[in-house]
Amino acid sequence: MEAATLTGPALVAIVGSLLLAVGVVGLLRARDERVAGRVAAFAAMSAAFYAAFDGAERATRREPADLRIVTTGNVDAPWLASRAGPRDGGGDVRAFEAGGGRLVAAGMAAALSASDAEDVVLVWDGEVAERGAWPRGPWSSAFTTAKPGPFEPGDLSIRVGGGARDGRPLLLEFDLDPAVRADLPDDAAVTFRLRRAAGDGVTDGPEGRIGAAALRAGSVGWTWPVAEAGTWTLSFELAADVHRVGAEGRIEVGPAALPVVVVGPEASAFAAALAAQAVPAVVHEALPADLERIDVVVATGPLPADAARQLCEHVDR
Secondary structure, rough: OOEEEOHHHHHHHHHHHHHHHHHHHHHHHHHOOHHHHHHHHHHHHHHHHHHHHHHEEEEEEEEEOOOEEEOOOOOOOOHHHHOOOOOOOOOOOOEOOOOOOOHHHHHHHHHHHHHOOEEEEEEOOOOOOOOOOOOOOOEEEEOOOOOOOOOHHEEEEEEEEEEEEEEOOOEEEEEOHHHOOOOOOOOOEEEEEEEEOOOOOOEEEEEEEEEEHHHHHHHHHEEEEOOOOOOEEEEEEEEEEEEEEEEEEEEEOOOOOOEEEEEEEOOOHHHHHHHOOOOOOOEEEOOOOOHHHHHEEOOOOOOOOOHHHHHHHOOOO
């Protein structure tokens, strides 16, 4: 912080300028008509003025700025302040503990006690209870004592399979980037949960956890045996030690599929195989006359000519 003051020569310059103004007025009003005399007198007064002005100096003094340290971890705040000082030229150094959900309050107290908001520094050395709040504080800079995380949010991909139909199994496939698998910490894990908005409340769906060993092995599948129709929110978190990344996505589970119509000599056996895979099936001796409410028809043998023609016309619509 810098400040400027006027010294003695500067005051002389001010007085000299006033005398010069008076001299100029006097010369203009003098009755002496000798031009040379007027010029010489004016030059002498001008020289005196500039000599006085040239003596003006600018004195600069440095005032040490205060330092406020906000720590989010278990580091002893007074010890942290002692490690930051003494500072050149002095300056008040104080530390504020922001653990236990006191981040915003500690940041405001630090800013109010400092002479300049730019002197408030955040040291992020512990988990922050108010997620997402700490970057918007009054600090001019932030530092962390934690090591860089072993993964990024984009390192984990999740794919949805299984058709996403009401009453059918829903498959989620978790795949971690191969470049991250080799160095994945042993305590790393993926936790996830499905939720659905229902009226004024929320319906909790299934949840799960995948450990480090499974993630290292490659793609990991998880199945919801009987999904329910609706718009579900899938939230997940990949965590290891103090490092956490997460995201949310939406899964649309459609209404239940219509039963599969099975006709032909092997209809019963084929329907039983579908039922074993949780696919509803209905056995018909012949092709139904009304095909409007049928999505899938399975013929286990040749159809009569009129039935084959009816099926082809329905498909071509």
